[in-house]
Amino acid sequence: MHELAITQSMLDIVLEQAEKAGAREVGKINLVIGEMTGVVDECVQFYFDFLSKGTSAEGAALSFTKVPTTARCRGCDKAFELKEFDWTCPYCQGNNMEIVAGKELFVESIEVE
Amino acid sequence: MKIKVVKDILGANEQIAERNRQLLDSKGVLAVNLMSSPGAGKTSLILETIKRLKGKTRLGIIEGDVSSSLDAEVIGKEGVPVVQINTGGGCHLDANMTHSALGNMPLQDIELLLIENVGNLICPAEFALGEHKKVLISSIPEGDDKPFKYPSMFHKADVVLINKIDLLPYLKFDTDAFSQAIRGINERAEIFQISCATGQGIEKWVSWLLTQMSRRQS
Ligand SMILES: Nc1nc2c(ncn2[C@@H]2O[C@H](COP(=O)(O)OP(=O)(O)O)[C@@H](O)[C@H]2O)c(=O)[nH]1
Ligand SMILES: [Mg+2]
Ligand SMILES: [Zn+2]
Numbered sequence: 001m002h003e004l005a006i007t008q009s010m011l012d013i014v015l016e017q018a019e020k021a022g023a024r025e026v027g028k029i030n031l032v033i034g035e036m037t038g039v040v041d042e043c044v045q046f047y048f049d050f051l052s053k054g055t056s057a058e059g060a061a062l063s064f065t066k067v068p069t070t071a072r073c074r075g076c077d078k079a080f081e082l083k084e085f086d087w088t089c090p091y092c093q094g095n096n097m098e099i100v101a102g103k104e105l106f107v108e109s110i111e112v113e
Numbered sequence: 114m115k116i117k118v119v120k121d122i123l124g125a126n127e128q129i130a131e132r133n134r135q136l137l138d139s140k141g142v143l144a145v146n147l148m149s150s151p152g153a154g155k156t157s158l159i160l161e162t163i164k165r166l167k168g169k170t171r172l173g174i175i176e177g178d179v180s181s182s183l184d185a186e187v188i189g190k191e192g193v194p195v196v197q198i199n200t201g202g203g204c205h206l207d208a209n210m211t212h213s214a215l216g217n218m219p220l221q222d223i224e225l226l227l228i229e230n231v232g233n234l235i236c237p238a239e240f241a242l243g244e245h246k247k248v249l250i251s252s253i254p255e256g257d258d259k260p261f262k263y264p265s266m267f268h269k270a271d272v273v274l275i276n277k278i279d280l281l282p283y284l285k286f287d288t289d290a291f292s293q294a295i296r297g298i299n300e301r302a303e304i305f306q307i308s309c310a311t312g313q314g315i316e317k318w319v320s321w322l323l324t325q326m327s328r329r330q331s
Contacts, residue, residue, distance in 0.1 A: 002205055002236035010122045017118050031122075036265045038235040069264065071298065085261045087297045095297045099268055105239070107118045 003043035006105070007051055010044070013107050014057050023112030026057040030109045034067040036102035041066075060110075069102030126240055129208035133215060133243025140220040142173075143326050144228060146206075146242055148266065149250035151232030154276040156184045157309035158250060158318075159227050163191045165319045166225070170326070173223035175214045177206040177230050184229065194219055205236035208243055215243075225326060234263040246325060252277040253284050257291040260298075267295050272303045274318060279308040 010031065018026050033039050041064045052058045069082040075094030082102070088095050121127070137144050147155045159174060166172060174195040176185040185197040196214045198206060206228070218226070228244060230237040249270040251259050254277060260267040267273065273295055275288060292304050303321060307314035 002239060005126075005203070005205075005207060005240070006122055009125055012125065013118065013120050013122065017116055017120075021114070021116050023114070023116075036268070037239055038263075038265060082264070082298075085258065087261070087294055095293065096300065097297060099264075099298055103265070105122045107120050107122060109115055109117050109119075111115050113114070 003039060004047050006039060007044050007047035010107060011048065011051050011055070011057060014060075014110055015055055017107075017110055018056050018112050021112055023056065025113045026060040026110055027113060028061045028063060028111040029057070029107065030063045030065070030111075032065045032067060032104045032106050032108045034102040034104035035069045036099070037105050039105065065108070067101050067104050070100050071097035072100045073097050123239060123241075126208045129212055130241035130243040133208055133212055134245070136215060137220070137226070137243060137245070140223070141330070142220055142223050142226050143246075143322075143329055144226040144242070144244040145246045145248055145322070146228050146230055146237075146244035147248050147250065148230045148234070148237045148270075149232060149252070150234050150255055151178075153232070153250045153252040153255065154274075154309050155229045155232070155250055156187065158274065158276065158307075159188060159229060160191070161309050161312065161315050162227065162319060162322070163188070163193055165315065166322075167191070167193070170323070171222055171224045173218050173220075173226045175206075175211065175218070175226065175228040177210070177228065178232055194223065200231060204231055204233050205240050206230050206242055207240045211242040225322065234259070234266050238263070238266040238269055245329075246271045248272045248274065250274045250276050251291075253280045253286045257286045257288070260291065260294040264298060267302075268298050270295075270299065270302050272305065272318075272321065275304065275306045276309060278306045278313060279311045 072079045073089035074096045076092040078091045177198045188195045196217045
């Protein structure tokens with residue numbers, strides 16, 4: 001549900017950047033979204049179609065690069081993808097880790113004309 | 114033409130949150146963001162905390178739970194300043210709403226501000242309000258697999274309160290496994306077991322709050 005607020009902020013950034021570049025039209029928006037944020041692509045797309053109407057980003061394609069939740073084991077220092085119901089290190093079975101990826105939520109780039 | 118952007122989508126919210134934090138700091142207020150699923154015990158915890166601290170600590174409450182203004186009314190009866198935020202059906206508080214609420218709060222008369230966020234374990238995790246500490250309440254009836262389902266929330270919490278421990282004899286909940294799962298991804302989290310029904314463990318929570326406040330003043 002927080003996709004509405006997130007999509008609005010995303011659109012604000014896109015329109016600001018497009019205007020700065022003197023662009024007429026935004027063709028594509030490249031997003032990077034970590035799995036840990038719980039952001040659902042379909043929801044962002046849904047709100048985007050609605051919010052972007054009448055702006056230079058109307059009809060732009062959204063590209064989602066999803067980043068899996070990745071942890072680094074504090075025991076053996078190896079990195080691995082965090083599985084849903086199993087938070088043990090697959091290498092040493094340790095259970096103390098640091099989250100190193102999966103929290104991303106940013107506009108990577110836009111393609112404009 | 115491709116334009117490199119690399120801008121945090123929640124950057125604008127973070128900026129407002131930072132301004133809220135500066136405002137709170139300038140008034141010497143410690144702000145705590147209380148988050149949980151609906152019904153885990155946020156309002157009950159606020160009431161228990163008021164009971165213990167009334168007359169000793171100057172409290173203020175922001176009520177963000179959307180269900181109704183009922184919580185705010187109950188708390189208002191305690192004679193503590195309370196500001197209700199209407200999220201208009203929104204699933205989380207954000208820094209902007211908090212900013213408006215702070216404008217209606219007598220900050221110069223407050224030392225400790227408790228913010229009841231909207232009952233939801235996903236969305237509030239992503240939106241900073243300007244709080245100094247994030248507190249997550251998880252209750253026994255919700256089951257002990259919550260950390261696995263909502264890692265972001267558990268990862269960011271400064272404190273995890275396991276509420277409704279008076280129900281432990283009746284429900285299956287492995288508090289050790291639960292705590293270990295949290296510690297796995299969040300070494301620094303403090304974990305307290307409490308019951309807002311019996312008052313068990315509330316003393317520890319309150320003394321944690323007082324410690325945080327004295328740390329800021331020194
Ligand atoms: N048995 C038991 N019930 C509790 C406890 N804490 C809260 N409750 C009950 O749980 C329900 C929801 O609590 P509330 O504080 O309104 O939750 P909120 O939605 O997070 O604000 C109420 O009926 C409370 O009386 C507790 O420690 N033990
Ligand atoms: Mg409540
Ligand atoms: Zn390991």
